[in-house]
Amino acid sequence: MPATHAVTFRSTAYHGQRVAPAESLAALDGVGVVIGLRRDEPLFRPGDTAEFYFKVLKGAVRSCHVLADGRRHIGDFFMAGDFIGLDAGESYPFAAEAIAKAMLIRYSRQKVEALAAEEPRIGRSLVEIMRSRLAAARERMLLLGHMTAMERIASFLLDLSARGGDGRICLPMTRTDIGDYLGLTMETVSRALSQLKSEGTITQQGLHEVTIANPAALMALFKP
Amino acid sequence: MPATHAVTFRSTAYHGQRVAPAESLAALDGVGVVIGLRRDEPLFRPGDTAEFYFKVLKGAVRSCHVLADGRRHIGDFFMAGDFIGLDAGESYPFAAEAIAKAMLIRYSRQKVEALAAEEPRIGRSLVEIMRSRLAAARERMLLLGHMTAMERIASFLLDLSARGGDGRICLPMTRTDIGDYLGLTMETVSRALSQLKSEGTITQQGLHEVTIANPAALMALFKP
DNA sequence: CGCCCATTTGAAAATAATCAATGGAAGTGG
DNA sequence: CCACTTCCATTGATTATTTTCAAATGGGCG
Numbered sequence: 131m132p133a134t135h136a137v138t139f140r141s142t143a144y145h146g147q148r149v150a151p152a153e154s155l156a157a158l159d160g161v162g163v164v165i166g167l168r169r170d171e172p173l174f175r176p177g178d179t180a181e182f183y184f185k186v187l188k189g190a191v192r193s194c195h196v197l198a199d200g201r202r203h204i205g206d207f208f209m210a211g212d213f214i215g216l217d218a219g220e221s222y223p224f225a226a227e228a229i230a231k232a233m234l235i236r237y238s239r240q241k242v243e244a245l246a247a248e249e250p251r252i253g254r255s256l257v258e259i260m261r262s263r264l265a266a267a268r269e270r271m272l273l274l275g276h277m278t279a280m281e282r283i284a285s286f287l288l289d290l291s292a293r294g295g296d297g298r299i300c301l302p303m304t305r306t307d308i309g310d311y312l313g314l315t316m317e318t319v320s321r322a323l324s325q326l327k328s329e330g331t332i333t334q335q336g337l338h339e340v341t342i343a344n345p346a347a348l349m350a351l352f353k354p
Numbered sequence: 355m356p357a358t359h360a361v362t363f364r365s366t367a368y369h370g371q372r373v374a375p376a377e378s379l380a381a382l383d384g385v386g387v388v389i390g391l392r393r394d395e396p397l398f399r400p401g402d403t404a405e406f407y408f409k410v411l412k413g414a415v416r417s418c419h420v421l422a423d424g425r426r427h428i429g430d431f432f433m434a435g436d437f438i439g440l441d442a443g444e445s446y447p448f449a450a451e452a453i454a455k456a457m458l459i460r461y462s463r464q465k466v467e468a469l470a471a472e473e474p475r476i477g478r479s480l481v482e483i484m485r486s487r488l489a490a491a492r493e494r495m496l497l498l499g500h501m502t503a504m505e506r507i508a509s510f511l512l513d514l515s516a517r518g519g520d521g522r523i524c525l526p527m528t529r530t531d532i533g534d535y536l537g538l539t540m541e542t543v544s545r546a547l548s549q550l551k552s553e554g555t556i557t558q559q560g561l562h563e564v565t566i567a568n569p570a571a572l573m574a575l576f577k578p
Numbered sequence: 579c580g581c582c583c584a585t586t587t588g589a590a591a592a593t594a595a596t597c598a599a600t601g602g603a604a605g606t607g608g
Numbered sequence: 609c610c611a612c613t614t615c616c617a618t619t620g621a622t623t624a625t626t627t628t629c630a631a632a633t634g635g636g637c638g
Contacts, residue, residue: 195496198577203496217488224492247474254471260484264441267491268448272419272427274498275537279626305585313499315627320586337585337635353422503594529617539595544618561603561617 161242162235167191167228173214175225180218182236186210189232190302193224194310204311207303209293215239216259230302272354274313282312283322284351287332291342301338385466386459391415391452397438399449404442406460410434413456414526417448418534428535431527433517439463440483454526496578498537506536507546508575511556515566525562 164187167173173184173191184191186208193205193214205224208214214226214234246252273282286308290299301308305323306316314322323340326332331347332340342348388411391397397408397415408415410432417429417438429448432438438450438458470476497509510532514523525532529547530540538546547564550556555571556564566572 195492197496197500201500203500205492205495217485219485219489223489247478250471250474256481257484260481260488261441261443263488264484264491265443265447267488267495268419268429271429271491271494271498272421274495276421276425276427316585317587317628318626320584321626324586528615540617541596541619542594545594548618 162237165234165236167232167234169228169230171228173226173228173234174222176222178222180215180220180222181239183216183239183242184214184226184237185235186212186214187233187235190229191226191232191234192229192303192307192311193226195224202310204307207307207311213259216256217263229307269354277352279312279314279318280322280325281352282314283319283326284348286312287326287340287342288345288348288352291345297341298335299340299342301340386461389458389460391456391458393452393454395452397450397452397458398446400446402446404439404444404446405463407440407463407466408438408450408458408460410436410438411457411459414453415450415456415458416453416527416531416535417450419448426534428531431531431535437483440480441487453531493578501576503536503538503542504546504549505576506538507543507550508572510536511550511564511566512569512572512576515569521565522559523564523566525564 162185167189174180174182176195188210190210191208191214193208195203195205197203207229208226215222242252246256273285277285287299290301291297294300303311304316305319308314309316309319312319323332323334326348327334329347331342331344333343334340386409391413398406400419412434414434415432415438417432419427419429421427431453432450439446466476470480497506501509511523514525515521518524527535528540529543532538533540533543536543547556547558550572551558553571555566555568557567558564
């Protein structure tokens, strides 16, 4: 298999600064298997033995947790370049499902751990990645605990924009997904987006793509 | 210095299962300095170089983040046995202050990292601790994003009870602290506690100590 | 091309925040 | 050691934001 999946190796930090790409993890390339998923197809279920790590190549994946009474929480959206499962223990504590048609690499966790044991740099990269995850988690707790609906949406859009690269933001997930990620209802998400649209802060190109027309206005809404 | 601080070495997981004590970290004992803090005295401020790790021996510490408009978020309450700073990068991303008179051990971070570099088991313990922190963070995101006020309070009490050991729960922090930790106002916290008291689910021994009279009732409120 | 499902929008209801006043505990200084 | 002062907690009334319920619109996929 050519170097297709050796090229980009982004950190999986969501909010906050991106850590330096863990170059030492490049040692992992070549030990992975490519797999494909259809929309809504599960990658794994909660409680499954955490035998693998994954990296998203194309498409998007969500991690989610469903409560006894049906409420659903989405822990993360994983886009191209993001890792899944690095922070699992014995088994995965949540489910992972494809949001849209997706392609991933699957790494044997055992092999990675073995590499980490004999090559301290890999172990350190893992720690670095986990640090950045924790930083992201802290920021998201702040968001979920203390921000208004509009602030959450603004933060979400800025975040995706920072990850996606240019101005066009791709939103492969549904409004319900976004709501379950931000602790809001679908309706509230929709209303917030509509308001941003009517104020001219964002423009919409189809349901699943928006552009930030006025970044300053968005940033003014989100003040950490 | 005697083995006073080699005795208990609890994981710092907040919610969720406790990981096995990281025995290999016992190698750290003997390299720490004991320090004391008065009520509200800062341990460090956001942006300070993260030169040290700390372990709480006695008392309690909070980590907090103040937004531009004055809203305050408390990231964690650290009680006896808990570690502070393990997940920091170059500098601390938040402030840490004593909630009540506290005693801690201060470890040189450099020394710990050096130990970790030559002794993979220590590195692995760090990863384990961070894994459990991430698991706790995930659970708290779920809480902050999808739980009602009463559910948050129930979870908080059960959590403290699990950490504290026996039935008596010590609440050294103010109601405002609890609110800032759970994403609620002081008044909402107070009302929820009053309701639990009037229902006979908890009893109160002074402002800063409660007992769970009916654990089943609390657990019924908190359903993950 | 047509059906189905996600989205949008509106109106009503609920939860928690805010505003406000009282009561009580802890800590200070004489 | 006691009294004073200050801060914290409690409780009540009101307001605001978000959820819930409901209907209509529109896009995307087969």
